[in-house]
Amino acid sequence: LNVFTTFHRPDGHFLEMHLNSGAGQSPWRAPGNAMSQPQQVSIDPARVETFRFSIDQVIPPIDPVPAGGSLQQGNPPDQGELVRFVKIRSESLSAFWGRDMYIGANILLPSDYWTTPDRRYPVLYLTGHFPGRGAPFGYSEDQESGRGRNEGFSEFWRSPQSPKVILVTVRDANPFYDTGHSVNSVNVGPYGDAFVGELIPFLQNEFRIVPEPWARILAGGSTGGWEALAIQIFNPDEFGGSWGWCPDPVDFHYYQIVDIYGDENAYTRGDEWVRAERPNARRPDGNVVSTIRQENSYEQAVGPNGRSGGQWAIWEALFSPVGADGYAAPIWDRVTGEIDHKVADYWRENWDLTNHLVENWATVGQSLAGKIHVAVGDMDSYYLNNAVELMEEALGGLADPSPAATFEYGRKKPHCWIGSSPWRQGEDLSNAEFVQIVDAYPRRGGRRW
Numbered sequence: 536l537n538v539f540t541t542f543h544r545p546d547g548h549f550l551e552m553h554l555n556s557g558a559g560q561s562p563w564r565a566p567g568n569a570m571s572q573p574q575q576v577s578i579d580p581a582r583v584e585t586f587r588f589s590i591d592q593v594i595p596p597i598d599p600v601p602a603g604g605s606l607q608q609g610n611p612p613d614q615g616e617l618v619r620f621v622k623i624r625s626e627s628l629s630a631f632w633g634r635d636m637y638i639g640a641n642i643l644l645p646s647d648y649w650t651t652p653d654r655r656y657p658v659l660y661l662t663g664h665f666p667g668r669g670a671p672f673g674y675s676e677d678q679e680s681g682r683g684r685n686e687g688f689s690e691f692w693r694s695p696q697s698p699k700v701i702l703v704t705v706r707d708a709n710p711f712y713d714t715g716h717s718v719n720s721v722n723v724g725p726y727g728d729a730f731v732g733e734l735i736p737f738l739q740n741e742f743r744i745v746p747e748p749w750a751r752i753l754a755g756g757s758t759g760g761w762e763a764l765a766i767q768i769f770n771p772d773e774f775g776g777s778w779g780w781c782p783d784p785v786d787f788h789y790y791q792i793v794d795i796y797g798d799e800n801a802y803t804r805g806d807e808w809v810r811a812e813r814p815n816a817r818r819p820d821g822n823v824v825s826t827i828r829q830e831n832s833y834e835q836a837v838g839p840n841g842r843s844g845g846q847w848a849i850w851e852a853l854f855s856p857v858g859a860d861g862y863a864a865p866i867w868d869r870v871t872g873e874i875d876h877k878v879a880d881y882w883r884e885n886w887d888l889t890n891h892l893v894e895n896w897a898t899v900g901q902s903l904a905g906k907i908h909v910a911v912g913d914m915d916s917y918y919l920n921n922a923v924e925l926m927e928e929a930l931g932g933l934a935d936p937s938p939a940a941t942f943e944y945g946r947k948k949p950h951c952w953i954g955s956s957p958w959r960q961g962e963d964l965s966n967a968e969f970v971q972i973v974d975a976y977p978r979r980g981g982r983r984w
Contacts, residue, residue, distance in 0.1 A: 537568055537842075538569065540554040542633055542710065543634075544861070545631070546857070548860075552711070553710060555607050557596060557607065557608065559844075560708050562844060565594060566594050568593070568594050569590045570594060572588075572589070597609055598612065598668065605635065608622050608637050608639040612668075616649060617692075619641075620640070621639055621738070622639035623638060627728040628724050639705070639706035639707075640704065640705055640706065641666050641668075641704045642671075645698075645699040646695070656745060656750075658702075658703055658752070659973055660705070660766075661754055662755035662760075662763045663759025663760075663762065664757075665713035665714060672702065673966075674688060684953065685966055705730065711844070712848070712849035714759075716765065720853045722862070748773050749775040752775055754779075757951060758846075760783065761782040761783035761784070763778060763782075764907065768907075771906075772902050776908065777906060777908065778973075781912065781915055786889035786890070787879070787883060789921035798874060799873065802831075802871070803872065815827045817914070817918070818949070819948070832869075841862055850866075851865060854881075854886040889925055889930075892929065892930065896933045897935075900933065905938075905940075907938060909926070909942050910943040910945070912948025915952075917950055
């Protein structure tokens with residue numbers, strides 16, 4: 536049972552939504568939600584039977600809540616010498632939602648932080664989904680090596696050869712999703728103001744951080760990939776560069792595989808004689824895993840009015856104007872898939888990253904040149920490579936100055952591909968290698984970490 540809280544927003548709307556309680560925005564794991572005891576049953580297809588479940592259990596907090604504290608964003612304890620967790624009350628978010636709202640951060644300090652007290656450090660902000668009680672890049676003081684891209688990272692981070700930079704992930708789950716995307720949205724709230732104007736200054740006061748834009752780098756994958764690019768694009772002078780890996784749609788001519796400007800229906804395409812269901816996800820060999828209709832129907836069953844905590848729901852909440860009922864205006868009819876082109880026009884003017892760059896390059900070009908870096912698999916599981924290709928094409932037509940953006944495509948690579956290793960031919964980039972790339976990045980401009 537997903538427990539809702541009533542939010543009295545200053546715009547006059549009353550919304551019933553789930554208040555984050557420390558588990559991102561998953562109704563299945565959220566502390567305070569109710570559930571039944573699991574039962575094992577046998578179903579006989581030849582009989583009609585009734586099975587009764589009693590919802591009499593409450594999911595407990597993940598971590599103890601300190602006296603006077605809040606479940607919001609969790610309360611993870613510090614880990615060893617290098618991992619710290621912080622949480623602050625956000626003035627801007629509290630004003631928007633009409634109640635106390637919090638954001639937090641998970642911080643991984645460099646190995647020499649406590650032995651060089653006069654040194655200040657740049658920050659790599661790793662954007663994306665709710666990190667919970669995990670350290671950035673899976674770091675663990677008890678772990679010699681992780682898996683996948685994290686393999687060997689913990690050991691590397693503790694070595695003298697590791698770049699001396701602070702890594703930060705953000706805990707900013709909200710009533711719609713497990714991240715606020717660190718941008719200002721009329722539905723989700725001013726998470727951009729909270730991140731740039733509140734959390735970053737707080738961190739700069741609490742830790743020895745270089746308080747300069749060139750010393751703030753952004754990187755993330757999938758949701759975090761879009762987030763890293765959007766934060767940089769909408770705050771061109773506040774950050775020194777962004778890496779968006781397999782980003783969520785950066786051009787709404789390919790909103791996954793839907794053209795919200797030119798198509799009439801999101802669920803099907805074709806003519807009146809032959810209609811084909813649009814795919815939602817695929818394997819690298821092209822086989823379809825699910826359709827857009829299926830995933831939207833699932834989300835509608837979990838939480839109507841965009842309250843599922845799902846992917847399509849947060850995109851709608853993030854990009855849409857406020858609807859008449861106070862919830863986000865749907866981009867399409869959730870049952871039929873018919874696209875609302877008035878809402879699509881709002882998306883174009885406010886949230887289409889490619890359109891924003893093209894329309895505003897004369898103003899933002901000097902600040903953004905050389906700061907945009909994108910990598911995606913050419914068989915991205917959610918067709919996100921299509922929008923990336925449109926962004927690359929559009930930026931290729933801009934000048935004065937040249938965008939100097941970089942785009943990399945992985946042959947037959949699925950979702951969450953982040954690039955190729957510059958040192959291990961034919962291998963994928965590891966997180967330890969990426970930190971070394973970031974370490975060298977400002978030196979191109981004659982700066983030192």
